[in-house]
Amino acid sequence: MARIIVITSGKGGVGKTTTSAALAMGLAQRGHRTVVIDFDVGLRNLDLIMGCERRVVYDFVNVINQEANLNQALIRDKRCDNLYVLPASQTRDKDALTKEGVGRVLEELAHGYDFIICDSPAGIEHGATMAMYYADDAIVVTNPEVSSVRDSDRMLGILSSKSRRAESNEEPIREFLLLTRYDPARVEKGEMLSVGDVQEILSLTLLGVIPESKSVLTASNSGVPVVLDRESDAGKAYADTVARYLGDDVPHRFLQVEKKGFLRRFFGG
Amino acid sequence: MAGYQRTSAGDRPAVFELKAAGFTLPIIRLLEADIEAVAAELGARVEQAPEFFRNTPVVIDLSGFPRGSGEVEFPLLVGLLRGYGMIPFGVRGGTKAQNEAAEAMELAILGETETRPIRTERNAAPEEPAAPAPRPAAPSVSEEPAAERRAGPGASFTLVTRPVRSGQRVYAAGGDLSIIAAVSSGAELMADGNIHVYGPLRGRALAGMKGNTDARIFCQDLQAELVSVAGHYRVSENIPRELRGVPVQIYLDQKILRIEKL
Numbered sequence: 341m342a343r344i345i346v347i348t349s350g351k352g353g354v355g356k357t358t359t360s361a362a363l364a365m366g367l368a369q370r371g372h373r374t375v376v377i378d379f380d381v382g383l384r385n386l387d388l389i390m391g392c393e394r395r396v397v398y399d400f401v402n403v404i405n406q407e408a409n410l411n412q413a414l415i416r417d418k419r420c421d422n423l424y425v426l427p428a429s430q431t432r433d434k435d436a437l438t439k440e441g442v443g444r445v446l447e448e449l450a451h452g453y454d455f456i457i458c459d460s461p462a463g464i465e466h467g468a469t470m471a472m473y474y475a476d477d478a479i480v481v482t483n484p485e486v487s488s489v490r491d492s493d494r495m496l497g498i499l500s501s502k503s504r505r506a507e508s509n510e511e512p513i514r515e516f517l518l519l520t521r522y523d524p525a526r527v528e529k530g531e532m533l534s535v536g537d538v539q540e541i542l543s544l545t546l547l548g549v550i551p552e553s554k555s556v557l558t559a560s561n562s563g564v565p566v567v568l569d570r571e572s573d574a575g576k577a578y579a580d581t582v583a584r585y586l587g588d589d590v591p592h593r594f595l596q597v598e599k600k601g602f603l604r605r606f607f608g609g
Numbered sequence: 610m611a612g613y614q615r616t617s618a619g620d621r622p623a624v625f626e627l628k629a630a631g632f633t634l635p636i637i638r639l640l641e642a643d644i645e646a647v648a649a650e651l652g653a654r655v656e657q658a659p660e661f662f663r664n665t666p667v668v669i670d671l672s673g674f675p676r677g678s679g680e681v682e683f684p685l686l687v688g689l690l691r692g693y694g695m696i697p698f699g700v701r702g703g704t705k706a707q708n709e710a711a712e713a714m715e716l717a718i719l720g721e722t723e724t725r726p727i728r729t730e731r732n733a734a735p736e737e738p739a740a741p742a743p744r745p746a747a748p749s750v751s752e753e754p755a756a757e758r759r760a761g762p763g764a765s766f767t768l769v770t771r772p773v774r775s776g777q778r779v780y781a782a783g784g785d786l787s788i789i790a791a792v793s794s795g796a797e798l799m800a801d802g803n804i805h806v807y808g809p810l811r812g813r814a815l816a817g818m819k820g821n822t823d824a825r826i827f828c829q830d831l832q833a834e835l836v837s838v839a840g841h842y843r844v845s846e847n848i849p850r851e852l853r854g855v856p857v858q859i860y861l862d863q864k865i866l867r868i869e870k871l
Contacts, residue, residue, distance in 0.1 A: 490775055493793045497774030512771075541811075543772055543791050 342450040345457050346475035348499070350491030352462030354483045355520040358556055358566060359578075360459035361389045363479070365565040366582030368423035372454040375414065377445075378428035379471035380461035381436055387427040390417065391563020401429040404441035410448055419568070424453075434467035446474050464498055474504050477514045479547060479585075483521045484533040489541050492517075496542065516547035518581060523552040524597045535595060548581030550574050551594040627863070629822070636701075637690070638670040642678035644685050655693045663694040668719060669711075672702030681707055683714040720820065720840035773798065773812065780818070794834055803827065815842075816859075826859040827871070841866045 347360045357380070364376035378386035381401060387393040392415045398408035403426070410426075417423035426445075429436065449456050460471035472478060478499050482492040499513050500506055506513075519538060526532040535549055550556075555572030559565065567582070569575035573594050580590045641647060655662050667690060674681060681703070690697040699717035700708065708718045765784035773779055773788060775795030786800035789807045796812035798804050804816045806828040817824030817839035824838050831853055835844050838861045848868060856871040 490795060493775040494795065496772070497777040497793075497796075500771060500774070501777070540809075541791075541793065543808075 342453045342456045343477060344446060344450075344475050345455060345477045345479060346460055346472040347457060347479050347481060348460040348468060348472055348495055349462065349481040349488070350464060350468075350495040351483070351488045354481050354488055355550070355556070356462070356481050357385045357389050357459050358560060359479065359481050359518060359520065359550075360386060360457050361565040362567040362575075362578040363582055363585070364390075364423055364425075364455075364457045365417075365420060366567045366579055367455050367457075367586075368417070368420045369567075370582065370586065371422065373422050373452065374455045374457065375424040375426060375449055375453050376457040376459060377426040378459050379437070379467055380459065381428045381432055381434045381467060382430065383461065384428040384430045386459050387415075387425060388563060389560050390425050390565065392417065392425055392427070393563070396427045399427045399429040400445070401432045401436045403445055404436065404438065410445065434461065434465070434470070437467060437470040439470065439473060442470050443474060464494060468495075469498065469502055472499055472503055472513075475499075475513050476505075477516065479516045479518050480542075480544065481518050481520055482538060482542070484519060484523075484527065484535075484538055486533070489533065489538055493542060496544070515544055516585070517542055517544040518547050518550065520550040521552045522549050522594070524595060528597055535592075546592070547584055548577060549592055549595060550577045550581070629820075634666055634668055636668045636670045637697075638673050639681065639686075640673045640675070642675055642681075644682050644689070647686070648689050651689065651693065659694070664696060665694070666696045666698050669697060669700045669716070670702050671700055671704070671707050674703075674707070676704075680710060683710050683716070687714055687716070718840070718842075720818075767800070772808070775812075794832075800824070813837075814859075817861075822861045822864075824860075827857075828859075829856045830854055831857045831868070836866070836868070838866060843868070 345363070347356050347363070349356050360376055364374050368374040376386065376390070377400060378384060380386070387396055395415050398413035400413065402408040403410055403413045414424045414426055417425065446456060458471040458475065461467040480492045480495060482488050496515060499515060503513055505511065517539065519535060522535070523532055527534045535546065539546055551573045553572055553574035555569050556566050556574050559569055566572065566574050567578040577594055580593060583590045639647065669686065671681060687697050697716065699719045700711040701719040703711060703718070712718060765781070767779070767781035767784065767786045769779055769786070769788045770790060772790040773792045773796040775793045778797045778799065779786060781800040781802065783801050785802040785805065786798055787805040787807070788798065791808035792798060792806055792810045792812045792814070794811040798806070798812065798814045799818050800816050801819045801821060801824070802816070803824050804814050804826045806814065809830040809832055810828040811832045811834070813835040814826050814828070814833055815837040816826045820839050822839045826836055826838065831848070833845065833848070835842055836848075836859050837843075838859060841861055841864060843866050852868050852870065857868050858871055859866065859868050861867070
C-alpha cells in the first residue's frame with residue numbers, strides 16, 4: 341500500500357509545488373514508484389514545474405468524474421520511469437474535488453505505487469482540505485517569517501482535526517517541517533527567523549532546510565525539479581530531505597553563513 | 610463552585626461585604642451602523658414610554674453590529690442614550706477594537722456567558738455530541754486537538770496532550786483544563802474552572818468562563834496574547850515584561866486581575 345504524503349502550508353508562494361516536484365523526483369530516483377498529484381485545480385502549476393505541460397490530455401478532475409481512467413491521465417516522467425504526474429484541471433474549480441472521488445482515485449493509485457504526493461493549493465479552503473484529508477504524512481512547507489509560521493500552525497491544527505485519520509480516531513498524521521527560502525545571512529542579521537525560532541513555535545520534526553537559491557527559479561522555469569540540479573545548494577538540500585524522509589540519518593546543511601560572509605562580518609564590523 | 614469568602618485583614622468589624630448578584634437589564638442590540646437611523650428609531654420608542662427609560666442602566670450589545678461597516682460611534686451613541694435619560698454602562702459582544710473604543714468611553718466590557726453558548730464563528734462545535742460519538746461527552750472543541758475529558762472527584766477535567774494550534778479552540782465546560790503541550794498564538798483556551806498550561810502559552814486563555822471569580826490560570830511560560838478570569842482580562846501589551854516567559858499564576862483579587870510569579 342502506498343503512503344500518502346501531503347505537501348501543505350496554508351500560505352501561498354512558500355514553495356509547495358517546488359517541494360512536491362523535488363520530493364517526488366527524489367523518491368522516484370531512489371527506486372520508489374511515486375505519483376504526484378496537483379490538487380490546485382483551476383491554477384495548474386505542477387505540470388509546468390515538472391516540465392510535462394505539453395503532454396497533458398486528461399486531468400485529475402476527469403478521473404474523478406470518470407470521464408477518463410487513471411492510465412489515460414497519468415503522465416510518465418521522461419527522466420525517471422518510476423515517476424508519474426497527475427495534473428490538475430485548469431477549466432474547473434476546486435469544488436470539482438469530492439471526498440468520495442478523491443478517495444476512490446487514491447485508493448486505486450495506492451495499489452500500484454509506493455508514494456502518493458499530494459500538492460496542496462494555498463489556503464485552508466476546500467482544495468487544501470481535500471489534499472490533506474487522506475494523508476498519512478504531512479510535510480508543512482514554511483518560510484522563516486512570522487505570517488508563514490502562523491499559517492503553518494493553523495494548517496497543523498486542521499491536519500490534526502479534519503483528516504480521515506483524525507475523524508476515524510486512527511493514529512494521527514505524521515507531521516514534518518520543511519523550512520524553505522532560508523537565508524543564513526539574513527538570520528544572522530536578525531531579519532529572518534532562525535531554524536530554532538520556527539521549531540520552537542511549531543514544535544515539529546525538522547525534515548529539511550532548503551536555502552534560498554537562484555537555482556530554484558531557474559529550475560522551475562525550465563521544468564526541471566530542482567533536486568536534479570546536483571550542483572545547487574537547494575538541489576542538495578532537497579536530496580538530503582528525501583533521504584531523511586526515508587529514514588537516513590543525514591545532518592542538516594546550509595544553516596550557517598559561508599566563510600566569506602563570516603570574515604566580512606569579522607572585519608567589516 | 611466554592612463560595613466566595615474572604616476574611617478581613619484586621620480584627621475590626623468588616624466595613625463592607627463583597628457579593629455577587631445578577632440583574633436583569635435592558636439591552637440595546639445595535640443592528641445598524643448608521644447612528645442617525647438609530648437615533649430616529651430610539652426617539653420614537655422613548656416617546657411611547659418615557660418613564661420606562663428614565664435612569665435605566667442599559668447594555669449595548671454589538672453582536673449583531675454589521676462587520677466591516679465602520680466603527681461604532683460610541684461618543685455619539687452614549688450621548689444619545691444619556692440624552693434620553695438612560696445610563697449606558699457597558700457593552701458586550703464587541704470585537705477587540707470595539708471593546709477598546711468602548712473602554713475609552715469608560716464603558717464596561719461585559720462577558721457573554723449566560724446568553725450565548727461558546728462556539729466558533731465558522732466551525733460551530735456541537736454543544737453535546739449526539740449518541741454515536743466515540744468519546745463520552747467530549748468537551749466542546751472546534752478543530753479538536755485530541756482532548757479527553759475525565760471525570761475527576763467533583764468537577765470534570767479536560768486533558769489535552771497535543772499542541773493547540775492557531776485557530777483551534779478548546780472549551781472545558783464545567784471544569785478544569787490542562788494542556789501539556791504548547792498553545793500557539795491564535796489558539797484559544799476556555800474553561801469554566803482553572804486552566805493549567807505546561808508548555809509555552811502563546812494564545813489566549815480564559816478561565817472562569819461562567820463568571821467563577823475564583824478560577825485561576827497557571828502556566829509555565831507566559832507569552833499569552835490575552836488572559837482573562839471571569840471576564841476580567843489583560844492583553845499582551847499590558848503584561849509586564851518581567852512576567853513574560855516565566856511560570857506565573859493569574860487570578861482575581863477584588864476584581865483586579867493579578868499576575869504573579871510562581
